[in-house]
Amino acid sequence: MSNAVVENGAPDERATTYYFPKTGSSATLWQRLSLFVSIYWKALIVVLTPLLLLPIPILNSAPAYRCMYVVLIMAIYWVLELLPLPVTSMLPIVLFPTMGILDSDKTCAAYMKETNMMFMGGLMIAAGVQHSKLPKRVALWTVQVVGCSHRRLNFGLTFVTMFISMWVSNAAATTMMVPIVEAILEVLEQQGLGDVYVNRKKNPPAENGKDAKAVAKTGEEEAPMPSDITICYYLSIAYASTLGGCGTLVGTATNSAFKGIFD
Structure with missing residues (x-):
């Protein structure tokens, strides 16, 4: 099978080599899809997690359910380390005021407690x-x-x-x-x-x-x-x-x- 080679890494580091099947080769669509998922799985979970959990605030718009929606997203991001942990910890500053859970003054004040x-x-x-x-x-x-x-x-x-x-x-x-x-x-x-x-x-x-x-x-x-x-x-x-x-x-x-x- 004819493949295209792509190397990712600095010259002094061990390079990570990915083999992408060329167009027209005998590789199936499933092989290409699995290769794409194996490389970009973190980005896919970052995008799909809020979409899959979206029924929670839609079915019940109470502040408690909206807060649970944010907490579940942060828990998945935190456990899987999809984003840098400092970035994940700052998500409430944006999501809480945006979703009407807590105003920005009280949200930011929680980060500067004694x-x-x-x-x-x-x-x-x-x-x-x-x-x-x-x-x-x-x-x-x-x-x-x-x-x-x-x-x-x-x-x-x-x-x-x-x-x-x-x-x-x-x-x-x-x-x-x-x-x-x-x-x-x-x-x-x-x-x-x-x-x-x-x-x-x-x-x-x-x-x-x-x-x-x-x-x-x-x-x-x-x-x-x-x-x-x-x-x-x-x-x-x-x-x-x-x-x-x-x-x-x-x-x-x-x-x-x-x-x-x-x-």
Whole structure:
């Protein structure tokens, strides 16, 4: 079958090659249609989802059903990642006033609540800390004070993460601590106290008449994988931020949201 080749990708990247059947070839209409759907399936769902859900606001024009229509569209877009998540999150700014669900003033005000501003502020602080290379200095100071024992270091980092997470969001606390943990692991690796990443080899099964060890030497190396120590440190940071967020009202967005609902 004669095909036309179309390559999509930069020269330094792996190009994605699509084979489009030429006009007049033996390819059926179904093959061409399946090829089109496999390439543009996201765009098709973006267009068809509002049309398929359109009976909801048509059969009942109450504000609750119109809101359900918007929520279902956003849920499908969000789960399938048909559009960038920030774009999907901004759809209510356009759809709510357009469909008469909520006026633009109240809709935009919901995006600038105190909880959201606290979350954004925490992320900005984390970005500034990482840009200023402060984690490297904190890592060296922590190693000097606590020592090179993995138990003491892990406990100290867990305690610090819990304390920070009590006053900023869990995501911001984790974002601030991950570069510090990475810097500490690099210092420990330089001191010969542990590897950040390890290389594992693919050991193919022994062939007839060949020693298994000899065959294993020819195994290809996989991409470096995090060591057990690295996984332990990162999991400790993640769980510590979750525990610390339960300590205060401003520790996590769910606490503030519950307070707003309760009040």
